[in-house]
Amino acid sequence: MTMVKHELRQNRISLSVWTLAIGFLISVCIFLYPEMKGEMESMSDVFASMGSFTEAFGMDKVSFGTLLGYYSIECGNVLGLGGAFFAALCGVSALAKEEKEHTAEFLLTHPVSRTRIITDKLIAVILQILILNVVVYALVAGSMAIIEENVPWKEVTLLHLAYLFLQIELAGICFGFSAFLRRGSLGIGLGVAIMMYFINLIANITESAEFLKYITPFGYADGAEIVSEVALDEKLIVLGMLYCVIGIIIAYWKYSKKDIA
Amino acid sequence: MNAIQTTNLTKYYGKSRGIEELNLTVKKGQFFGFIGPNGAGKSTTIRTLLGLIKSSGGSGTVLGFDIAKEKEGILKRVGYLPSEAMFYSGMRVRDVLKFSADLRKANCKEEAEILCQRLQLDTSKKVEELSFGNKKKVSIVCALQHKPELLILDEPTSGLDPLMQREFFEILKERNAEGTTIFLSSHVLSEIQRNCTHAAIIREGRLIACDSVEKLSQTNAKRIQIQGNVDIASLENIRDMKQTEHGISFLYGGDVNVLLRVLAKQSVQDLSISEPDLEEIFMHYYLDGGEE
Numbered sequence: 120m121t122m123v124k125h126e127l128r129q130n131r132i133s134l135s136v137w138t139l140a141i142g143f144l145i146s147v148c149i150f151l152y153p154e155m156k157g158e159m160e161s162m163s164d165v166f167a168s169m170g171s172f173t174e175a176f177g178m179d180k181v182s183f184g185t186l187l188g189y190y191s192i193e194c195g196n197v198l199g200l201g202g203a204f205f206a207a208l209c210g211v212s213a214l215a216k217e218e219k220e221h222t223a224e225f226l227l228t229h230p231v232s233r234t235r236i237i238t239d240k241l242i243a244v245i246l247q248i249l250i251l252n253v254v255v256y257a258l259v260a261g262s263m264a265i266i267e268e269n270v271p272w273k274e275v276t277l278l279h280l281a282y283l284f285l286q287i288e289l290a291g292i293c294f295g296f297s298a299f300l301r302r303g304s305l306g307i308g309l310g311v312a313i314m315m316y317f318i319n320l321i322a323n324i325t326e327s328a329e330f331l332k333y334i335t336p337f338g339y340a341d342g343a344e345i346v347s348e349v350a351l352d353e354k355l356i357v358l359g360m361l362y363c364v365i366g367i368i369i370a371y372w373k374y375s376k377k378d379i380a
Numbered sequence: 381m382n383a384i385q386t387t388n389l390t391k392y393y394g395k396s397r398g399i400e401e402l403n404l405t406v407k408k409g410q411f412f413g414f415i416g417p418n419g420a421g422k423s424t425t426i427r428t429l430l431g432l433i434k435s436s437g438g439s440g441t442v443l444g445f446d447i448a449k450e451k452e453g454i455l456k457r458v459g460y461l462p463s464e465a466m467f468y469s470g471m472r473v474r475d476v477l478k479f480s481a482d483l484r485k486a487n488c489k490e491e492a493e494i495l496c497q498r499l500q501l502d503t504s505k506k507v508e509e510l511s512f513g514n515k516k517k518v519s520i521v522c523a524l525q526h527k528p529e530l531l532i533l534d535e536p537t538s539g540l541d542p543l544m545q546r547e548f549f550e551i552l553k554e555r556n557a558e559g560t561t562i563f564l565s566s567h568v569l570s571e572i573q574r575n576c577t578h579a580a581i582i583r584e585g586r587l588i589a590c591d592s593v594e595k596l597s598q599t600n601a602k603r604i605q606i607q608g609n610v611d612i613a614s615l616e617n618i619r620d621m622k623q624t625e626h627g628i629s630f631l632y633g634g635d636v637n638v639l640l641r642v643l644a645k646q647s648v649q650d651l652s653i654s655e656p657d658l659e660e661i662f663m664h665y666y667l668d669g670g671e672e
Contacts, residue, residue, distance in 0.1 A: 121482040129468060221466035225522070228430050229483040230456035378393075378433040 122236060126243035130209070138251045141201040142258040148193045149262040152186055171324045186263070187271045191278060191342030198255060198282050199340060203312040206248050206286035210293030211308030213240045214374055215300040223379045233375045241294060241367065248286045252279065274346050281345055284356050285336040289315065291363030298373035301380060333358060381444055383408045383530050383561040384429060388438035391424050398424035400585040401438065406563055406578070411556050413572030413593070414565040415662060416582035422565040423463060425582070426534050430460055443530055456484070459528035463535040463565075465519035467507040473518055474503040480522045488525035495521045498547060513539040520548065524555070531555065533564040537571060549575050569662050573597070581662065596661060601633040603660060606643070607650040615642055620660065631656060 127134075167173055167182075182188040214237070217223035226236065256279050263270045293308050300307065319337030321328050332338030332355065339355035384406035391398035399421040406412045416422045427433045429442055431451035439446070445453040467476050473496075481488040496503055501517045510518065516539045523531060531552070537545045552575070556562050566572055572579055573593055580590035589596060601619070607627040612618065617634035626649070632639055636653075643651065 121479070125468075125479060129470070220469070221464065222468055224432065224462045225465075225467060225480075226483075227432055228455060228458075228460040228462070229480065230452045231483055232452055376434060379427075 120239075122231065122239035123243045123246070126213075126240055127246065130243070130247060133208075134247050134250065137201065137205040138254045141198055141205075141251070142255045144201070145194060145197045145255065146258050146262040148197065149190065149259065149266060152189055153266055155189075156184070175320045175323045186267055187274055187346050188343075190263075190275065191346040194259075194278060194282075195340070195342035198279070199285070199337065199342070200312075200316060202248075202251065202255075202282050202286045203289055203316065203337075204309060205251060206244075206290040207293045207308040207312040208305060209244050209247055210290035211297045211300070211304045211311070213244050213294055214297040214370065215302075215304035218301045218380055219304065227379055234371065237298075237371055237374055241370075244290050244294065245287065248283070248290060252283050252286070255279075274349060277345050277349070277351055278342055281340040281351055281356075284351075284359060285340040288336040288359040288363040292366040295366030295369040295373075298370040298377065336362075381408055382406060382441070383410070384440070384442055384563060386425075386429075386438065386440035389425070389428060389435055389440050390437035391421075391428055391433065392436045397421075397585045398433075398436075399428070399582075402582075402585070402587050404580060404587060404590065406561065408561050409556070409559060410561055410563075411552070411575060411577045412561070412563045413576035413579035414563065414582065415567065415569060415572055415579055416565070417567055420582045421585040422582060423534055424585075426460075426532055426565060429532065430455065430458070457529045459523035459526065459531045461516075461519050461523040461531070461533040461536050463538065465515045467515070467518065469506075469508045471507055472503065473501065473505055473507060473510070476507055476518055477503065477521055477525065481525060484526050486526050488527075491527060492521055492525045495524055495551070498551065499544065511539075513541065513544065516540055517544070524551070528560065530561045530563065533562070535566055536564055537566070537568065545571075569657075573657065597655065597657070601631045601656055601661075602636075603629070603654045603656045604632045604639070605629045605650075605652045605654075606648055608646070608648045610643065610646045610648060612642060615639060631660060 217226055227233070256276075259275065259279070260270075263275070289312055293311055296307055296311070297304060315335040316337055318331045318335040319341070322331035322335070322338060323341075336359045339352045339359060345351060382405055384404060386402050386404045389402040389404070390400055402421070402425060404425070414422055414425070424433070428435050429440060429447055431447060431454065435448070439448070441447065442454045443457050445451075445457075447454065468479075471479070477488075477492045477496075481492070495501075496517075499517045499520060501514065501521065505514075507515065507518065516536075520536070523533070537548065540548060549571075552562055552564075564572075564576070576593050578591070579593050579596055581588050581596075605624070605627070606629070607624075610627070612628070612630075615632070615634065615638065617632060619631040619633065621628065621630040
């Protein structure tokens with residue numbers, strides 16, 4: 120518990136900045152919707168006929184003219200990418216930062232087992248992701264309730280749930296990397312998140328690259344798809360959680376026998 | 381029981397040597413100095429004992445606990461002072477001390493206060509604003525506040541001013557008198573000669589001498605200082621030869637009679653024969669590869 124509290128304290132500024140930045144951006148976008156609504160209806164046709172660009176962002180499946188359509192695309196970019204970056208950074212720095220900042224020697228010479236430290240750090244990472252998502256969801260729900268009477272709660276909730284899974288998966292994978300790293304961890308975290316994002320874009324554009332959906336968590340966090348199906352792709356999510364667990368297992372395996380520099 | 385015992389303890393970093401077949405014994409209650417130059421393996425030994433790194437061979441126990449399997453048992457009873465103290469930025473000194481105590485599930489408030497006062501450490505400062513010496517003090521309090529059975533100190537005095545060093549050794553001596561075993565590494569020999577009862581010398585990853593400081597200081601070699609123009613080319617067992625203003629100075633390990641006979645034939649203005657200090661013995665071990 121000491122360790123979890125310590126981790127949360129250490130990261131409280133970074134967590135607040137990311138949460139507020141994502142929450143603010145996404146709320147602003149929602150408040151812009153009533154004004155853009157009229158224009159959006161005419162724009163919808165344009166967006167729907169931009170070929171592979173349309174497909175890449177799933178704009179062929181939903182209409183920009185509805186709050187839900189608008190939100191699923193916009194939310195996908197703000198929370199999807201922002202949340203992915205935060206989760207990846209959080210996961211990848213969790214273990215690596217102790218050696219990077221030379222605090223490992225202090226921490227690991229206290230009578231706390233490495234397993235305990237890994238577990239507590241993992242709990243702290245997941246807690247931070249949960250806090251970010253709950254706050255962002257509350258801000259989104261509040262903003263939507265203000266501008267629209269009939270908020271499509273189910274779809275919005277499913278969307279946010281999908282992003283939560285996406286973030287946890289990325290954090291888990293990056294946590295695995297974290298056990299190996301000493302320096303340059305942030306770059307690798309960002310790299311993983313961006314790579315996954317682009318893999319999904321490619322999978323969306325090219326038929327023959329559809330299998331890539333099984334690799335990237337953005338595959339199941341596709342706003343347009345979730346909104347049009349009103350369901351999550353459980354198969355992909357289970358697969359994603361499997362990648363996450365593998366990352367975590369690797370972290371335990373590597374970090375409990377690592378030579379600390 | 382031994383506080384520290386290693387048997388053929390070996391550590392390689394890839395192909396480069398850390399320590400090789402180290403057999404070290406520190407008895408409970410000793411004030412033990414661990415001497416060696418940079419890169420000899422002092423820190424590697426300490427870090428292996430504490431489980432920060434895994435040995436490549438051999439075994440060891442600390443306070444009867446196995447270093448490979450019973451790390452927590454060791455860490456619970458040991459206070460460790462790293463050579464380079466680093467803390468979490470943004471924390472105040474008192475938060476660091478509290479965090480360290482919490483990780484040990486101990487309440488050390490009283491002891492921490494006493495130590496901070498003696499070392500003149502301001503606990504309201506942020507750790508990243510502290511000078512090197514003051515960071516060292518934070519480490520010292522972290523290592524001592526839970527009253528461990530064994531103190532492992534890696535170059536503890538670097539960065540401390542002479543007054544603080546004296547206070548620090550004062551505290552260590554008090555602890556030692558209360559029964560705490562103290563194991564400190566250093567390359568400042570006078571410090572070890574003044575404070576430690578026992579010492580070991582490590583060179584290129586191997587232990588080359590381990591005994592009481594008294595016995596280590598007693599070798600056959602004598603420091604010979606001669607004033608006058610003398611030719612000693614016929615003498616053997618001469619080390620650390622130095623030209624002084626009016627003559628020469630060297631360590632002599634041979635028969636004194638031979639020396640006197642050679643000198644008797646020449647014009648000597650002044651002669652002094654003295655016990656070498658630990659520093660000179662250290663040089664002797666280092667320059668010649670010790671007793672191998």
